[in-house]
Amino acid sequence: MITIAVATPVGAVEMAGEPADALVRPELIVTGEKIARPLQRTTASVSVTSADTIAKQDLLTVYDVLDRIPNVMVDGNRTTFSIRGIDAFNVSGSGEGPLASVYLDGAALPRLVLASGPLDLFDISRVEVFRGPQSTLQGRNSLAGVVLVNTVDPDFDWSGKARLLLSQEGGGRRAAMALGGPVVQDQLAFRISGEALQADGFARSATTGRYADQRQALTMRGKILITPDAVPKLSVLAAVTHDRHERGAFYIELDPPFAGRDRLVTSDFPDVRQVGSTLGTVTARYDLSPQSKLTLLSNLSRFRFRSSADADRSATAGQISLIDEPTTSFQNEIRFQFRQSWATGLIGAFFLREKRDYLFSSHQRLSLKSLGVPWQLQAAGISPETVDTVIALYGGALPIQNSLSQPQSVQNFAAFADFSIPLTSRVHVRLGLRYDHEAQTRSVSQTAAIDQALPDPAQSPSPALAPIVSQLNSSLRTLVAGANGSDRARRVAYDAWLPLMAVTYDLSDKLAISGSIRRGYRAGGSGINQQRGEAFRYGPEYTTSYEASMRSNLFDRRLTFNANLFWTDWEQQQIALQLTAGSLFDSQIVNAGRSRLYGFELEASVTPIDALSFQFGSGYTRTRFSGPAPHPGFADMDLQGKEFPRAPRWTMSAGASYARCRGFVADINAHYRSPYFQTLTDQNDRDIPGRTIISGKVGWKARAVSAYLTARNIFNVQQREQFFLDVDGRKRGAVSDPRILGFVLEGHI
Template sequence: MKSRLMMASAVGVWAVLAGSAWAEAPAATAPDAPTQVDQVVVTGEKASRSVQDTVTSVAVTTARTIEREQIRDFYDVIAKTANMSETYGKSGFTIRGVANNNVSGGGTGGLATVYVDGAAIPERAMYGGPLDMWDVGQVEIFRGPQSTLQGRNALAGAVIVRTTDPTSDWNFKVRASTASGDDRSIAFAGGGPIVADQLAFRVAFEDHTADGFIYNTTRKADDDTLDSRMIRGKLLLTPASAEGFKAIATYSRNERKSGYLYTYSRTDTPDYYDHRVTTTNSPNTSDITTDIATLEVEQKLSQRFILSGVASWSQVDLVQRYDGDLGPQTLSYGGQDEMIETSSQEVRLNYEGERLKGLVGLYHATRDAERKSASLTNVEFPRATLVSVLTGQLVSGGYPLALAQATANQFATAYIAQLPVIPVDYSSDAPELVETTAIFADGTFALTPRLSVLGGFRYDREKNTQSSVQTALFAGTYPNPANFPTAYAPFVVLVNQFVGSMVAQAGAPSPKTTREFEAFLPKIGAKYAWTDDISTSFVVQRGYRSGGTAINTARSTVVAYDPEYTWNYELSLRTYWPQWGLTANANAYYVDWTDQQVSLNLGLNAYDYQVENAGSSHLYGFEVELAQRLSAKASWYASLGHTRTEFDEFNVDTGADTRNLSGSEFPYAPHWTFSIGGDYRFGNGLVANLNANYRDRSYTEAGGEQDGRIAGERTLVNGRFGYESDRWGAYVFGKNLLNEKYSQYSREDVPVALLGEPRVLGVSLEARW
C-alpha cells in the first residue's frame, strides 16, 4: 500500500509543485496568471445551473477532460470519480458504496440509473451498452438519492450522459488509434446547418476492435475479443417562425460483440497476470445491441416560464453464453437471451422568478422485459438437507425418514461419494412488465438575499407484473442400490426419488403476479450564501426502491417483497476563489436504510434463494473536490472520497442454520478513493497530461467471511502526451503506466479471477476542421 500511496503522492506533488511555480509567476507574464475556472453547467436536476449553485454532490467530466485524458468509456470516468468504484469487472458500479443494482443480491430494480440523452439504460446494458465516450459532451454523476427527481431507480444516485449537440457552425473531427491488445479504432463526428440558424445536424460514428489479453488454450483463440460499432444522428430545430422553441431529436445504435461479462483468467499458471489464459471449452460471449431514440422539446413561454418535455424509447437485445465449469470438459454451460424495451414520457414547467425558482413535472414509463435462460448446471449436493430428511427433521417430497444421526451421516457420505453434484438441465422464461407514473416538484425560495429554503417531492406509483415458466430435468445417472451395503439399499431408492422430486420442484411453473406500490418522497433543506462565492447548505431527503416479486429457482415460486427506503442527510460547501482561479467543494452525508431487500438462502440447496425485507444499514462519508485553472496553459484537479458502510441488521434464518451478518460491509465499497491530475500546454504545440487514481481495498461480497473475499487496493497512473495544432494532433497515451497488478474478484471453487487491465500503451491521430 505504501508504494501505491507514494506514487499517488508523487503525482500530487508534481501537480501542486507545478501549480506553485505557475502561481508565483511575475505579474508581467499575463498569460501565466491564474484565470477564471470554466463555468460548468449541469442539467441532471431538470434545470440548468452551475456546479457552484448545485447543492447535490455532483462530479462533472467535460468534453475537454474526456479528450485530454484519453477517456474511452464510462468506466474510465468511474475510475477518476471520488466515492465510485466498478464492481465485477466492467459490469456495474458503486456510488458511495451502493451498487447500481443491489448491495446484497436482493431486488430487481436498480439503485442508480444511467441516462443517455434522456433515455434510461437498463442495468443489464451496463456491460456493452452505449457507454463509449466518443463525441460525448458531458457526464454528470450525482451522488446520493435522486428519487425526488428521478424516481424508483435512483436511491444511490444517477448518471447523466449528454452527447454533443448540433450547432449552426460547420465542424468535424476524426480520430484513429491503436493500442496494446491489438486494440484498433476509428471514429468520426461532425455536422452543421441544414437551414441557417433553424435546422442543424450532427452525426457520430466509431468502429472499435480488439483481441484482448486472455488466450484460451483449449479453443486456441482469444477469449476477450471486442468488435463494436456505434452510430448516432442528431437534429436541432429552432424555427424562426416559433420564437423560443427548440427541439432535439436523437437516434443511436450500438452493436457490441465481446467476451462474456465475467471473463476469468486462470491463477494457477506461471506469471498469470502478464500471461493470461483460460481453459474453457464452451463459448464465453456477450452480444448486445442497443437502440435509443429520444425527442427533447422546449418552449419558452415568457421571461419566467419554460415548458419542456422529453420522450424516449430504447431496446436492448442481449445474447450471452458462458462456460459454467470454467474448464476444458463439458460439465456445465448456459446462456441468457433478453429483450428489454423501455419507453418514457416526461413534461416539465420551469419557473425562474426573482425569489422563487423551481419546476413541476409529470412522468410515465413502461419497461417490458423478456428474459429467457437455459443451462446445464451441476448443483452441489445439499448434504445438510439430505441428513435432515434421513433423520426425519425435514419432510420433503413425501419421504420422511427416521435414521439415527450417526447412521444418517454415514449413509450421506456414501451416497454423496457417488453423486457429489446433481446435474440439472434447466430452462426459464420470466417476462416482466413495469409501469411507473409520477408527479414531482423541486425548487428554492429566497427568504433573504443570503438565505434560501429548498424543497421538493415526488409521488410515485408503480405496477409490476411478473411470471415464470421453468423446466428442470435430472441430467445425470442415479446411484445404483447394488453398489451399497444391503442395509442401505432401500434408502438409496428413496433418496433417488427424493433427488428427482427436488429437481422436479424447480421445474414447476409459477403463476403471473401483479403488485402495485406507491411512495411519497419529500426533500427539504436550506442554503446560506456567506459571500457571492461561498455557500453552505443542508438537505434531508427520502430515497426509495420499489418492491416486487422474485423467483426462487429451487422451489419454482414467485416470492413477493416490499419497498425499501433511505433517509439521506447531507451537508455541502461550495467555494470559489477568483484570485487563484480555484474551486473547492465538499459534501458530507449520512444515510439510514430500512426495510432493505436482501437475498437469503433458505437451505434446500445452492439455488434456494429468495428476496426478503430482512436488512437495515447505514453509511456515511464525504467528498472533497478541487479544480484550478492556473493559466491559459495549465490546470489541475484533485478529489478525495471516504465511505463507511455497515449492515445494522442482516439476519439469515434458514431453519437449519441461523447466521447474524450484522456488522459486515457493503461489497465494492472502498473506504478511500483519491484522484489527481493536471495538464500543461507548451508554447510550441506540445501538450501533456498526467493523472492517477487510487482505490482502497474492498470486500467483494456482502456478509459471510468477508476477510476471504477482498479486492485489493490499487493505484492507476495514466498519461497522454503529444503535439497538436488548430487542425490536427498526434499523441501517445498510456493506461496503468506502472502495470499495477490487481484483481476485481476471485473464485474460491476454481483458481480463476477477474483481473484488472494491464498496462496499455497506444498512439492516436486526430484531425479537426
C-alpha cells in the first residue's frame, strides 16, 4: 500500500485463521497526544502506520515508514529526516538538540543513534508521525514534530510469529521471531522477540576491493504485563530492549573517474558506525475511578555511538578520525487523566536527566581551502597563480592531530495540562499549556598540533615565494595554537511557556473541521569554535504554527479523507555563521534567523471490499528565510529569500493492496518527492533531482505459513540523493539503492 496508515484502523490486527470479512473497521484512535483520541478529535496532523500496513508493504525500518508519509523526507543515507521541510537535526548546521524526536516505547533516542540504531520494524504495533510542533505535550526537541514507535504488548492469548527474509546480493538476510502468552492467566503475560540482520551492502572500496557498507544488527526485546488480582485496578507493563547495530561507509565517490552507479569509495580505512542500546521502561496505570486514572512512566536508557573513519576518504594511509559518544538518560513522567461531562483532560509532570560524553580524536590533513587560506592570500594581494603554487608546496593540506572533549548533562523539568471542553454538542475547545525548564552543564576541551614538518621557505622553488611561505607557516602555527582551548563546566538555563489552543466543529458525526495555534520551542545551548578554541553560547528559538484541518470517516469507514493546512513563523532561529569567509571551522551559532513555512497534507483511503484497499497521500511545503541580512561582525551570509535545504516542495504516495487472511495477497506502492536544494548556501539550482520509487509484493498466505516475493525499487531508479563537497574538493554523497528482489517466508500461530 502506501504511506498513510492514517486510514488504517488501530484495532485491525490480523489474526491467523480469521477470514478478512470478519474484521471490523473500528474508529482509528491516536495515542501520541497522551490521551487516546479518535482521529476525528485530533487536530494535529498525524499519520499512523499500523502493524497491518507494515506487514502488507513489507516495511523493514522506521525510515521505510517515513519515506511514504506526505511532507516527510528521508535523507540519502537514512541518517536523518525532515518534517515539513525542517530537518530533524537542524536547518542551518546549528543547534544542540534535535528539532524532531523519535521515541521507542516511550524512550527518546539520542541524535547520533538515529544514524544506525534500533529502528527495525519487526514486532512493532504502530508508528505515529506527528507533523508540526508538539512542544506542549512532548516537550523537549519536538519543534518540527515527533515520531512515536510502539512495540507489540503482551496479552493473555498465545501468539507467535517467525520470519526469514532473503534478498539478492547487497539486500541482506533477516531472521526474526516473536512469542507471547500468559504465565498466570489474567494476571501475568509475557512477550519476547528478536531479529538478526546481515548484509554486504552495495558499495566497495576501490583501494582495498572489499565491501565498504556492510551492515549487521541484533535486536532483542522482552516485555511483561502484570494485572494482579490483589490490586484489580492496577496494570504494569515493563519492557527491555537490547540492540546492536553496525553499518559501513556512508559516502560514495561521485566525481570522475567514478560514477554514482559504481558505488565506490577510495578510503584505505573502513568507515564503521556502531550503536549499542539498552532501554528499560516501566509503565504503571491505576484506575482511580471509571472516569479517571493515574499513569507513571519511568525509563532508563544507555546508548553508545562509536565511529571510526578515514578522515580524508582517500588511499593515503594514516588519516583516521574516531568518535565515542556514550549517553545515559533517565526520565519520569506522571499523568492524571480524567473524563467528565464538562471536560476531558490530563495534568502531568515530566523530568529528564541526560548525561552525554562526546570524545573526538583524529590524525588528518585539513584542506587549506577549507581553512580559507587561498581566499586570505588573495585578499593580501597575491595573484591566484602564485597562490596555487604556494598551496601546492603544502600538498594542499595541513597535517594535524587533534582531540575534542565535550561532556554535557541536561536536566529538563516540565509541568503540562491539556483539556478538551465541549461548548456545545458540536463545538469542542482544546486548551493546552506547558511550563518547560531546561538546564545544561557543559565543559569543552580541545587540543591541536601540527604533526609533520611544514615546507622550508629556504627550499622554495623561487626566492619570491620564500617570504610568503615563511609568513604562511607562521600563520598556520598561530592558527593551530589558537585552536587549543578549554571552557570550564558552565551552567545555562532556559524557561518557556508553551501554549496550545484548538477549536473543533462537528459538521456531522462523520465530518469535522478544526483550527489550532501551537507554540514550538528549542532551548539554546553552547559550543566551541573549533578553529579559535573559543566557547560561545546562544539562546532558544520559537515557532508559532497556525493550522486548519478536516477529518472525515464515511460509509462505515470505507472512505476516509483528511487534510491539514499550516502556516509557521520561526523566530530567533539558531544559525551557524562563519567568522572568516571561506573557513569551514571558524564558525559559531547565533540567534540570527527568521523564516516561515506553509503548505498542506492530504491523505485518503478507500476500501471498496474488505480485501481490497487504495490509498493516496500528498504533501506540499514552501520554506523561506525572511531575514535578517548578514549578522553584524560575521562574514557575508545573507539568507534572505533562501529555502531550507533538504526540503522538497512536493511529496506524494499512492498504492493498492489485495489481501485476505488466507489466499493470494498483492501490494503495489509508489512514493515521489520533487527536486530540492542540498545546501543552504548554494541555491542556484535544485541539485537533488526528483524521483519516484515503486515497490511491490505478491504471495500466498495460509493458516500457519506464508510466502512472498518482494521487489523494492522495481524500475531500478538510481539517482543522486545526497552530496557534499569534501575537504579535498571532491564530490561525495549517496545514490538511491538499486532494485532489490527478495523472498519472505513467515510462520504464525
